[in-house]
Amino acid sequence: MTQNNKALLKTDIPGPKPLRIGGNIGTRFAFSLDRVQSVMDLYTHFGHIAAMVAHDTRRVFAFGPIFNHQILSNPKLFHVVPFLKAPANSALERLGHGLIMMNGDEHTYYRSLMQPSFHKQAIESYHHDIVNLTVSMLDSWERKESVWIVEEMRSLTIGIANKILFGIDKTIVQSSIGKDFQRWLQLITRPSTILFPINTLPFPYAKMLAFSSVLEQNVIALMHQKSSKNTNDVLSILLSSAKTSDESPSFLDLVGQVATLFLASYETTTNALVWTMLLLTQHPEIMHNVIAEIQSVCGQSPIEPLHVRSLPYLGSIIKESLRLLPPAIYSHRLTTEDCFLGDYHIPEGSRVSYSPYVTHRMADLYEEPRRFDPLRWESINPSPYEYLPFGAGARMCIGSGLAITQLTIILAMIIQRYSWKLPLNAKAHYQVLVSLGIKEDISLKLEKPTTATISQPIQGTIRRLVDFPA
Ligand code: HEM
Incomplete structure (x- = not known):
């Protein structure tokens, strides 16, 4: 200038x-x-x-x-x-240095390295893992009358992240890297950690630095295991494209990508699922129509990759939910x-x-x-800079296709088997930790998906963000 x-x-x-x-x-x-x-x-x-x-x-x-x-x-x-x-x-510097925090040529290089894990074909190859883990969750609901929705969605999306990002089965999740990452996320987002970056015990920042070293060791151990096996997951695809790349990044160079993938994927997806399910409780007619669509396209058969592209009404519900309550506020x-x-x-x-x-x-x-x-999507076609729940441009969310696939499969499968209702006086207060979520979990009452029933009006600060039907 x-x-x-x-x-x-x-x-x-x-x-x-x-x-x-x-x-x-x-x-x-x-x-x-x-x-x-x-x-x-x-x-x-x-x-x-x-x-x-x-x-x-x-x-x-x-x-x-x-x-x-x-x-x-x-x-x-x-x-x-x-x-x-x-x-x-x-270790903290390396764990924090993933795609989301890179600039310039370094960003371009790592983005191209990670791209193959998110191609259409790769996403389709994760389909059955997403379905199987969702079936396990839904089977466990058979014995319950109600479920804590955030807890259920979080544990499902962590299970899926473990499986499709790292090839780890849910059975090992309890003692695995998924739990470590969750703890690490809690430690790095605590206000006391951010406000007082003092590397002396007992300051929380010092504890977080020590835990970062443990986490890094665990991530590297996981990469060693992966490099000797040929499995179909994001990390394996990343390691094999790194091996053939001219610059051959080391495991230490890749630690940040692993952390970023895990952290960027599960909380955003959990929140999108929870908000969509809560919005549906307040709109019985929309719920009724989506049940009808899923019954006519899929019946009671397992959801196939083809179905994911054949559920336009569910697609509009997901788009609308990500418009109204996008996990990334700014x-x-x-x-x-x-x-x-x-x-x-x-x-x-x-x-x-x-x-x-x-x-x-x-x-x-x-x-x-x-x-x-959701019907507004029949008559609008916003540009990428007018509708951007996944950002836009060169740094647009690399996992957007995977996220939409997960949301579609999980919601379709839940709707195939259940309707859900809010309890009396349920309150949804919003909060932003990393993304827009709810403060306290809500227990949803499960029913058979015969017809959508009128739910209790939702209370809480969510009413400041959304105009619900009278
Ligand atoms: C509903 C779910 C999701 C939402 C709403 C979401 C949203 C976003 C947004 C808004 C950005 C851009 C941030 C910016 O401009 O600063 C982003 C970037 C990113 N997301 Fe997602 N995301 C979701 C799921 C996922 C999943 C499933 C993964 C991976 C498995 C993922 C991995 C990433 C990565 C690596 C970036 C950085 C891309 C880059 O800088 O090149 N996200 N996401």
């Missing part, structure tokens, strides 16, 4: 004022109390470009398809940034040089975020955006 252009651009980005007590930090803290509502309020009150604190160009949000395109189609200018400080050459980038967003000058080193959540709620793109309306 020339000096002249720079002078013409504005720097007074609108946003909430610093608080009288607490200043900029106070305003940032207020934002973090409810990030979902706060990000929407920024757009509603200040428009397409807004700062977390007025005039502070270090933390900026850019909303809507034009800015999504500008940010996501220019990965050289908008870099991703690690969210946790890690000591140089530590995502950050760091500017690598001075640039501009609209009329505003953004200095190098600023954090800029795009938001699938806000974009999906723009009334000029989606009529009555707060309503769950």
Whole structure:
């Protein structure tokens, strides 16, 4: 950008004022109390470009398809940034350095290495593992009248991640890498770990660093086992493409990819399943129609790969659920040089975020955006920057095809065997840890899928995000 252009651009980005007590930090803290509502309020009150604190160009949000395109189609200018400080050459640094945190040529190289594991054919080859693990879960429901839905969906998606990412059977999950990763995720997302990166015991950050070393050793041991066996899972495909690649990355170089795959896959998919099932409890007519579609296309037969592409109504339900409650609310980038967003000058080193959540709620793109309306997909065809639950551009979610396949198979199989109802006064309070989920688990009452029954109205903060039928 020339000096002249720079002078013409504005720097007074609108946003909430610093608080009288607490200043900029106070305003940032207020934002973090409810990030979902706060990000929407920024757009509603200040428009397409807004700062977390007025005039502070270090933390900026850019909303809507034009800015999504500008940010996501220019990965050289908008870099991703690690969210946790890690000591140089530590296990934490290596575990955190996966595709999602890479930039430039390194990102391009590892993305091409991982791509074969997510091709259409590879995804079809995981189909039977997804079906088998879902059958086991549904069989265990036969003895139950109700199920804790988050717990069930989480344990299923971890089981699937273990099997299709690492070739580990569910029976070994309890003592396996899946549990280690879950614990690691809890440790790295604790506010005390993030706020006080002090490497001395008993600080939680020091405990997390020690646990990272254990996890890294376990991941490397797993890679040694894999490299001597020929199994059909994402890690095996990755190891064999690494072997034939010119740069031949070592196991240590690949540790971060393994961690990223596990962490990026199961929590997002769990939350998408839970939200979809909860939304269906509030829309009996939609539930009724999807039962009819599944009965007519699949009957009681096992779900085959062909069925996954032949359930358009279920497909619209999944799309609509990911529009209304996308697991990724917003995502950050760091500017690598001075640039501009609209009329505003953004200095190098600023954090800029795009938001699938806000974009999906723009009334000029989606009529009555707060309503769950799968039928809207019969008459709209948004661009990749207008509908982006999986991001867009060169860094779009590499697992999007796998995620949609999993959601379709699991939901179709549950709907084949059960209907579900909320208990009296069930509350769904939303929260964002890594992605948008619910705070406390809900016990759903199971029924046979004869017809969809009217459920109790759902209570809780979810009513701030969704307009349910009266
Ligand atoms: C419903 C489920 C999922 C949702 C909503 C989701 C969402 C996303 C989003 C929004 C991004 C882009 C983030 C950004 O722009 O900063 C992303 C990236 C990524 N996702 Fe997913 N994801 C899901 C499932 C999965 C699965 C199943 C896997 C792998 C098994 C996966 C692996 C990844 C990876 C590796 C990236 C980084 C891609 C890159 O930077 O090149 N995700 N995901």
